[in-house]
Amino acid sequence: MTEPPLVLIEWEDSAQPMPAWVYLADFEAGAVVRCTSVGWLIHDGAYVKALAPNKASIEGEDSAQVSGVIRIPTRSVVRIIKLFRMEDCHSQLDTK
Secondary structure, eight states: OOOEEEEEEEEOOOHHHSSSSGGGGOOOOOOOEEEEEEEEEEEEEEEEEEEEEEESSSSSGGEEEESSOEEEEEEGEEEEEOOHHHHHHHHHHOOO
16 A cells, blocks of 8 residues: 655634524624645545544555544645655755
8 A cells, every 4th residue: 555645724714603692683704724634645536535644554655544534525635745854855865
């Protein structure tokens, strides 16, 4: 199995529902909530992105497990930034 990329996803979400009744004339629309999530992009679909913030391989790469997976609607994604481990950056610099 190919290692999924480690990414930061910025995305927009709705606010928490209002807990009380409000007169329609007094209603004020709130702003969209901007969220930031970091994890392994385990599914990069046309309709949904699946991000796992926790990953473990107990018995090698064939036994990889994830937890805490969040599903983000693709239409809510503002941008995706691929992240790199410091070791990977240093090894790439050493080869140049």
